Amino acid sequence: MLSIFDIIHPMEQNTSTTNDLLGQPRGLFVLFLTELWERFSYYGMRALLILYLTKHFLFGDGEGGLIVGSYAALVYAMPVLGGMIADRYLGFRKAITFGAILLVCGHFGMAFEGPPAERVIVDGLTIVQRDGLHTQVFYLSLALIVVGVGFLKANISSIVGQLYSVNDSRRDAGFTIFYMGINLGALVATLLCAYLGENYGWRYGFGLAGVGMLVGLATFISGQRHLLGKGEPPDRAALSASVLPGLTKEILIYIVGVIAVLGVWQLIQRTGELGLVLSVFGSLVVAWIIWFSLAKCTPVERDRMLVMLVLMILSIFFWALFEQAGSSLTLFTDRNVAMGDFMTAGMFQSLNPLFIIICAPLFAWLWVQLSRQGLEPSTPTKFGLGVLQVGLGFAVLVFGTAQAGPDGKVAVIWLALMYLLHTTGELCLSPVGLSMVTKLSVARVGGMMMGVWFLSSSFAAYAAGMIAGLMAISDTGASESLMIYSNVFEKLAIFAVVIGVLILIISPFLYKRMHLDS
Numbered sequence: 001m002l003s004i005f006d007i008i009h010p011m012e013q014n015t016s017t018t019n020d021l022l023g024q025p026r027g028l029f030v031l032f033l034t035e036l037w038e039r040f041s042y043y044g045m046r047a048l049l050i051l052y053l054t055k056h057f058l059f060g061d062g063e064g065g066l067i068v069g070s071y072a073a074l075v076y077a078m079p080v081l082g083g084m085i086a087d088r089y090l091g092f093r094k095a096i097t098f099g100a101i102l103l104v105c106g107h108f109g110m111a112f113e114g115p116p117a118e119r120v121i122v123d124g125l126t127i128v129q130r131d132g133l134h135t136q137v138f139y140l141s142l143a144l145i146v147v148g149v150g151f152l153k154a155n156i157s158s159i160v161g162q163l164y165s166v167n168d169s170r171r172d173a174g175f176t177i178f179y180m181g182i183n184l185g186a187l188v189a190t191l192l193c194a195y196l197g198e199n200y201g202w203r204y205g206f207g208l209a210g211v212g213m214l215v216g217l218a219t220f221i222s223g224q225r226h227l228l229g230k231g232e233p234p235d236r237a238a239l240s241a242s243v244l245p246g247l248t249k250e251i252l253i254y255i256v257g258v259i260a261v262l263g264v265w266q267l268i269q270r271t272g273e274l275g276l277v278l279s280v281f282g283s284l285v286v287a288w289i290i291w292f293s294l295a296k297c298t299p300v301e302r303d304r305m306l307v308m309l310v311l312m313i314l315s316i317f318f319w320a321l322f323e324q325a326g327s328s329l330t331l332f333t334d335r336n337v338a339m340g341d342f343m344t345a346g347m348f349q350s351l352n353p354l355f356i357i358i359c360a361p362l363f364a365w366l367w368v369q370l371s372r373q374g375l376e377p378s379t380p381t382k383f384g385l386g387v388l389q390v391g392l393g394f395a396v397l398v399f400g401t402a403q404a405g406p407d408g409k410v411a412v413i414w415l416a417l418m419y420l421l422h423t424t425g426e427l428c429l430s431p432v433g434l435s436m437v438t439k440l441s442v443a444r445v446g447g448m449m450m451g452v453w454f455l456s457s458s459f460a461a462y463a464a465g466m467i468a469g470l471m472a473i474s475d476t477g478a479s480e481s482l483m484i485y486s487n488v489f490e491k492l493a494i495f496a497v498v499i500g501v502l503i504l505i506i507s508p509f510l511y512k513r514m515h516l517d518s
Contacts, residue, residue, distance in 0.1 A: 023170065024170060024173075024174050024177065025163040025164070025174075025228075026226040027159070027163050027223075027226045027227045027228060027230065028160060028163055028174055028177065028178060029226075030219070030220070030223035030224070030226045030227065031156055031159060031160055031178060031181075031220075031227075032177065032178055032180075032181035033181065033216075033219045033223070034096075034100075034156065034216050034219050034220040034223070035156055035178065035181050035182050035185070035216075036181040036182065036184055036185035036216070037185060037212050037213060037215045037216025037219060038100070038103065038152060038156075038185070038212075038213060038216045039181075039182045039183070039185035039186050039189070040185035040186070040188060040189040040209065040212035040213070040215075040216070041103060041107050041189070041209040041210065041212040041213035041216065042145075042149070042186075042189075042209075043185065043186035043189045043190055043193075043349070043353070044189030044190065044192070044193030044194075044205065044206075044208060044209035044212060045107060045110055045145070045193070045205075045206060045209045046190075046326050046349070047189065047190040047193055047194040047197075047205075047330075047346035047347070047349045047350075048193060048194060048197040048198070048202060048205050048206065048346055049068055049071070049326065050064055050065065050068050050326060050327050050330050050331060051197075051198065051330065051334070051345060051346055052197070052202055053067055053068070054331070056113075056116050056117065056202060057116075057117050057128075057130055057135070057138075058116075058117040058118075058119060058128045058130075059128075060472060060474075061328075061331060061468070061469070061471070061472035061473050062468075062469040062472035063271075064327070065327040065328065065465050065468030065469050065471075065472070066271045066465040066466065066468075066469060067268075067271060067465075068326055068327045068465055068468070069271075069323075069327065069461050069462050069463070069464050069465015069466065069468065070268060070271040070274045070462060070465060071142050071146065071268060072323060072326065072457075072458075072461030072462075072464070072465070073274065073278060073458045073459070073461040073462035073465070074146045074264060074267070074268060074274070074458070075145070075146050075149045075150075075153075075458075075461070076454045076455060076456075076457035076458035076460075076461055077150075077278065077281065077454070077455055077458035078146055078147060078149060078150025078151075078264075079149065079150050079153045079154035079155075079450070079451040079454040079455070080150075080154075080285060080448065080451035080452055080454070080455045081150055081260075081451070082095055082099065082150040082151040082152070082153070082154055082155060082451060083154040083155060083158070083448045083449070083450050083451030083452075084448045084451065085151070085253060086151075086154075086155045086158070087234070087444075087445065087446070087448055088234065089233065089234075089238075089239055089249065089250070089253060090233060090239070090250065090253060091231055091232045091233035091234065091239075092155040092156070092158050092159045092162075092230070092231030093159070093224065093227070093230075093231040093232060094233065094250070095151045095152070095155045096151065096152050096155050096156050096159075096220060096231070097217070097220065097221065098151050098254060098257060099147075099148045099149065099150065099151025099152030099153075099155075100148065100152055100213065100216060100217040100220060101148070101217065102144050102145075102147055102148030102151065102257070102261065103144070103145055103148035103149065103152065103213045103217075104148075104210060104213045104214050104217060105144050105148075106141045106142070106143070106144030106145035106146075106148055107141070107145065107206065107209045107210035107212075107213050108207065108210035109137060109138075109140060109141030109144060110138070110141045110142075110145075110206035110209070110210070111203045111204075111206040111207035111210055112134070112137050112138075112141075112203070113134075113201060113202045113203035113206075114131045114133065114134025114135075114137070115131050115134065117129060117130040117131075139265055139268055139269055140261075140265050142264075142265075142268055143261045143262070143264040143265035143268055144261055146261075146264050146268070147257060147260050147261045147264055150260075151257065153454060154450040154451040154453070154454055155231070155450070157178075157434050157437075157438075157450055158231070158438065158446055158450050159227065159230050159231045160174065160175060160178050160434075160438075161434075161435075161437075161438025161439075161446070161450075162230040162231065162438075163230065164438075170368075171435055171438070171439070172364075172367050172368075172371075172431070172432065172435045173364040173365075173367060173368050175431045175432075175434050175435045176360050176361075176363055176364035176367070176427070176431045177360070177364060178431070178434075179356070179360060179427075179430065179431040179434070180356060180357060180360040180361070180364075182353075182356075183352070183353035183356035183357055183360070184353065184357055185212070185353075186349075186350070186352070186353035186356075187350050187353035187354050187356075187357060189208075189209065189212065190346065190347060190349045190350035190353065191347055191350045192205075192208060193205040193206070193208050193209050193346075194344055194345075194346030194347040194349070194350075195344060195347060196208060197346065198344040198345075198346060198347075199344070271465075274462065275462055278458060278459060278462055281455075282455060282458075282459060285452055285455060286309065289305060289309050289449075289452065290306070290309070292305070292442075292445070293305040293306055293309075296442075297442060300515045301442050303513040303514070303515055304440040304441075304442075304513070304514055304515060305440065305441070305442065305449075306513070307380075307440065307510050307513050307514050308436060308437065308440045308441065308449070309452075310510060311379070311380060311383055311433070311436065311510065312433075312452060312453055312455075312456040313456065314383060314387070314499075314503055315383065315429060315433060315456050315457070315460070316456050316457075316459050316460045316463070317387055317460075317495075317496065317499045318383075318386050318387045318390055318425065318429055318460070318496075319456070319457045319460030319461065319464070320459075320460040320461075320463040320464045320467060321390045321391070321394065321464070321467075321492055321496055322390055322422055322425075322426065322460075323460060323461050323464035324464055324467065324468060324492075325349055325352060325419075325422070326349070326464075327464065327465065327468040328467070328468040328471045328485070328488075330345050330346060330348070330349065331345070331471075331473070332471070332481075332485050333345040333348050333415060335408075335473065335478060335481050336401075336404070336408055336409060336410055336478055336481060336482050336485060337409065337410050337411075337412060337415055338405075338409040338410065338411060338412060339412070340412075348415060348419075351415070351416055351419035351420075351423075352419050352422065352423050352426070355419060355420050355423035355424075356423055356426070356427065359423060359424060359427055360427060360431075363427045363428075378507060378508075378510075378511035378514075379432055379435075379436050379511070379514065380503065380506070380507035380508075380510040380511050381504060381507040381511070382428040382429060382432045383428070383429050383432075383433075383503055383507075384500050384501070384502075384503030384504035384507055385425070385428045385429075385500070385504070386425040386426065386427075386428035386429030386430075386500075387425070387429070387496055387499050387500035387503055388425070388496070388497060388500030388501065388504070389421045389422070389424055389425030389428065389500075390421070390422050390425045390496050390500075391492070391493050391494070391495070391496025391497035391498075391499075391500055392421050392493070392496075392497065393417075393418040393419070393420075393421035393422045393425070393493075394418065394489045394490075394492045394493035394496065395490075395493040395497070396414060396417045396418050396421060397410075397414055397415065397418040397489050398486055398489050398490045398493060399414065400413075400414025400415070400417075400418075401414075401482055401485065401486040401489070402486075404482055406479075407478060407479075408477065408478025408479040408480075408481065408482045409478065410482070433453060434450075434453070437449050437450050437453045438450070439516075440514060467488075467492070470488050471484055471485055471488050
């Protein structure tokens with residue numbers, strides 16, 4: 001019978017060179033499928049989370065939004081540590097496998113559906129009573145997912161980067177294809193998991209997400225021969241060295257990973273303190289990158305690292321607004337969108353991955369064609385276009401709210417157009433950002449810098465939770481809630497458009513310092 005360590009240490013595979021598949025390395029499609037199923041589990045759970053918190057646990061909009069934001073913030077922060085551990089000790093492959101095992105445990109833990117919370121009157125005050133065991137299992141499951149993503153997310157993207165040489169013209173197209181796999185999993189998950197969870201019981205939706213993660217783990221283990229030795233530990237002998245009798249460095253890392261789950265389990269319940277922790281952690285990371293760039297890099301490496309840092313910081317504005325899909329936009333859909341009889345609020349999150357699947361091949365083709373003609377927009381320009389489009393998406397939604405009927409319901413078309421603009425903005429920024437990190441990072445800190453890319457999304461996710469709190473709705477009617485949503489959406493639209501234009505203005509300066517011809 002295989003133990004966890006047998007799974008993480010599979011027998012050596014044949015790593016002989018194989019032909020490309022559809023013009024891309026075969027290993028790309030192994031990683032494509034692994035990420036597809038991992039994202040199936042993640043987005044299947046995400047489609048239900050804010051509704052689960054507000055309808056099952058009876059959290060208020062503001063508190064529920066902050067829990068979602070705090071969870072997402074930790075999900076994006078942990079890859080910094082996971083990337084460092086993979087860079088220095090485990091290697092990407094072992095880190096991914098360990099993270100996938102934690103994710104399987106976390107998603108199946110979410111399927112434990114205890115008794116729903118109840119509102120009771122005590123001494124004339126209405127309070128919410130929640131089952132203590134059920135609540136703690138919920139938080140522990142979130143913690144397992146957080147740490148699991150930390151070990152998996154950045155490292156699987158780093159292996160994708162290793163499949164290409166720095167100047168390989170297929171790189172951006174390859175990352176766009178990889179990104180399409182993410183969204184194919186998200187599309188199916190948000191439809192199936194949301195439908196099951198909202199119509200038949202939360203445990204069925206969360207349980208299906210767990211099954212998806214299990215398939216992802218099996219896919220990665222069975223397809224490792226196509227990675228051609230990429231992602232192996234930097235020093236196998238050091239990793240196998242004993243730190244104590246019967247305890248190798250590798251096993252110690254796995255034990256520390258489990259301890260980290262317990263720490264996150266407590267931290268995720270303290271949303272107020274999390275903002276301070278993220279601020280301190282983020283400041284230290286930024287300070288380290290600046291020091292490393294100035295003290296340890298050549299002038300070209302320094303400029304590349306600093307440009308990458310600036311673009312990561314600017315991406316926070318995009319993700320803080322984009323992540324409203326998992327909180328305020330889903331609640332807005334539930335209350336103020338004419339959904340029809342079949343669709344549920346969570347299912348509308350599938351619009352984003354649906355548009356990704358439709359548009360990603362077009363964008364992949366477009367970048368290659370423009371590159372051949374010397375007309376491809378620079379990476380900073382793409383970032384500016386992404387932020388601009390997320391602002392225009394909210395502007396479209398504001399226009400749609402002005403067309404709402406007397407019942408306070410908005411036509412689905414306006415929500416769909418908003419998701420379309422957010423999606424085209426995402427395609428200008430997210431896969432291009434992944435490619436940027438693998439292209440501009442100094443090789444010896446590549447895994448960590450991929451983690452820092454996700455750290456920027458961590459700040460954005462926490463900010464997204466706070467923004468969602470601005471749209472907290474109490475027991476008001478649809479017309480009153482529509483007014484609140486419309487006012488905040490308008491402010492978000494103006495803010496994003498201004499930031500997007502500013503990025504476009506400074507993009508030539510940033511591109512020059514990327515030194516791509518060096």
